[in-house]
Amino acid sequence: MAAQSARNRDEVAERAESIRTTVRPLHDPAVIRALLEPHRSFAAYAIGQLTPRLFPLVRCWFAEHDAGEAIVLHSSGGLGDAMMTLGDPTAVEAVLRLHRGPRQNFATCAPEHLPLIERYFKISQQTVMARMLVRRTSFEPAADPADGHVRVLRLHASHARAINRLYNTEGTPTFYSANHIENGYYHGVYYDGRLVAVAGTHVVSPEEGIAVVGNVFTHPRHRGRGYATLATGATTMALLNRCEDVVLTVDPKNVPAVRAYWRLGYSEVCRLIEAPVTRRDTFGLGAWMQRSLAHWRGRGRGVEIVT
Numbered sequence: 001m002a003a004q005s006a007r008n009r010d011e012v013a014e015r016a017e018s019i020r021t022t023v024r025p026l027h028d029p030a031v032i033r034a035l036l037e038p039h040r041s042f043a044a045y046a047i048g049q050l051t052p053r054l055f056p057l058v059r060c061w062f063a064e065h066d067a068g069e070a071i072v073l074h075s076s077g078g079l080g081d082a083m084m085t086l087g088d089p090t091a092v093e094a095v096l097r098l099h100r101g102p103r104q105n106f107a108t109c110a111p112e113h114l115p116l117i118e119r120y121f122k123i124s125q126q127t128v129m130a131r132m133l134v135r136r137t138s139f140e141p142a143a144d145p146a147d148g149h150v151r152v153l154r155l156h157a158s159h160a161r162a163i164n165r166l167y168n169t170e171g172t173p174t175f176y177s178a179n180h181i182e183n184g185y186y187h188g189v190y191y192d193g194r195l196v197a198v199a200g201t202h203v204v205s206p207e208e209g210i211a212v213v214g215n216v217f218t219h220p221r222h223r224g225r226g227y228a229t230l231a232t233g234a235t236t237m238a239l240l241n242r243c244e245d246v247v248l249t250v251d252p253k254n255v256p257a258v259r260a261y262w263r264l265g266y267s268e269v270c271r272l273i274e275a276p277v278t279r280r281d282t283f284g285l286g287a288w289m290q291r292s293l294a295h296w297r298g299r300g301r302g303v304e305i306v307t
Contacts, residue, residue, distance in 0.1 A: 021065040021094035023294065023304040032060050033208075035071050039086055041133050041269040044247045045108065045212050046084045048203035049075040061099055063091035063306075070094075074101040078203040079180070083277075085109040089116055094306040096120050098291045103279045114273055121277035129274050130252040132266040136240050139265040142226075142233030145189075150227075152234050155186035155198065162195045163188070169219055176200075176215075185211070187234035189218075189227040197227035199235045209244040216248075216257075229260040236264060249274060 026032050029050045036043040049058050054077035063070045068088025072095040075082050081102045085092045086109075093116045100120055109117055111128055145152065155163060157178035163186065167174040184204055189197035200215040213235055218228045232248075239246045248266065250257050281287055294304035 019065050019067075019090060019307065021063050021091055021306045022298070023061055023063045023094055023098060023306060024302070026060040026062050026071075029055050029058075032058075032071070032073070035062070036073075036086070040210070040245065041131055041247055042110075042272060043084060043086060044131075044210050044245070045078070045082065045203055046073045046075065047208050047210050048205040048212060049073070049077055049082075051205040051207045054078065054203075054205075059099070059101070061095045063087075063094045065091060065094075072096065072099065074099070074105075076102075080106070082106045082108070085113050085117070089113060092116055093119070097306055098287060098294055098304055100279050100281065100284070100287055103282065105277050105279070107273070107275055107277045109273050111271060111273055117273075117275075117277065120281070121279055123275045123277050126273055126275040127251055128271050129249045130258070130268045131247055131249050131270045131272055132258075132261050133245060133247050133269045134236060134240070134261075134264065134266040135245060138267065139236060139240055140263060141237055142230050142264065145230060149192050150230075151190045152230050153188055153190060154234075154238070155181060155188045155200075157182040159186070159188065159195070163198055163200075166195050166198055166219060167215070167217055185235050185238045186215075187231045187238070189231050191222060191227075196222040197231045199228065199231035201235065201239070204239065204243070206242040211239040211243045211246050213239070213246060213248040224256075226260070228257070229264065232261070233264050 033050055036047050057075055057077040059074045061072050068091050070087025070091030072092060073084045083101050083105050089112060092113055096116060107117055160176060160178040160181050164174050164176055184201040186198060186200040188195045197218040202212040202214040204211045216228050216232055236246055252258060294306050297305035
């Protein structure tokens with residue numbers, strides 16, 4: 001029995017050693033776009049980073065072997081450091097061996113990539129999320145509030161302090177800048193002149209025709225009154241005037257939120273993992289050694305080769 005197990009391990013190791021994955025950087029947004037477009041809703045945030053003002057902050061790698069290919073994209077525009085993995089798991093792992101990005105990051109990946117992510121990162125707050133999509137043809141605006149105490153307004157840079165104060169209500173510090181608020185699309189619900197709900201954006205790219213709604217929040221004392229739906233509806237309407245596709249991510253277990261988005265015309269298109277991650281290789285020495293070896297294997301070809 002032990003001898004059979006040893007033979008099985010040797011066979012697995014031999015097969016793994018026989019897979020040679022080629023890794024190369026991608027610098028052309030048109031090439032990256034072509035790889036991401038078949039997965040447009042899943043990769044919405046990454047596609048949004050291809051806009052000219054954000055693309056200088058993108059680092060992207062493509063990996064391929066005989067049986068599959070993958071793309072791993074790191075970006076530091078939008079809300080900060082983010083990583084997206086897409087494609088064949090073996091090819092994804094080849095990139096992660098070499099290029100793991102900043103120590104603190106926010107990862108988006110398919111559920112089947114989670115074991116790979118956990119190999120190289122510590123993950124907190126991991127949840128399988130639903131990605132939902134709306135277009136002009138399916139959008140249903142939220143009904144105007146009948147309550148005379150309620151107003152829905154577009155928010156600007158001057159509202160940054162009030163927005164952060166609202167987000168901080170439950171004790172989690174936030175520091176959204178005036179510039180981020182002004183460059184995004186934020187709408188707030190005011191009750192008797194006080195900001196009680198807000199919905200905003202993670203990225204907006206009219207050039208790519210795509211936007212990601214996020215940062216939806218309602219003050220705890222004002223929940224259950226539809227204010228988040230009002231704010232999300234107003235933000236979505238404004239985005240659809242400039243973008244073909246608008247997406248958001250929601251915990252599918254949050255039934256009230258899912259139903260609210262359904263009423264606005266959103267529908268689920270895929271499931272994914274979104275989670276803050278911390279690189280296990282604190283100083284990056286392991287990845288540096290792997291890169292050196294992979295670069296040596298690919299010398300003269302301008303690529304890195306991982307076995």
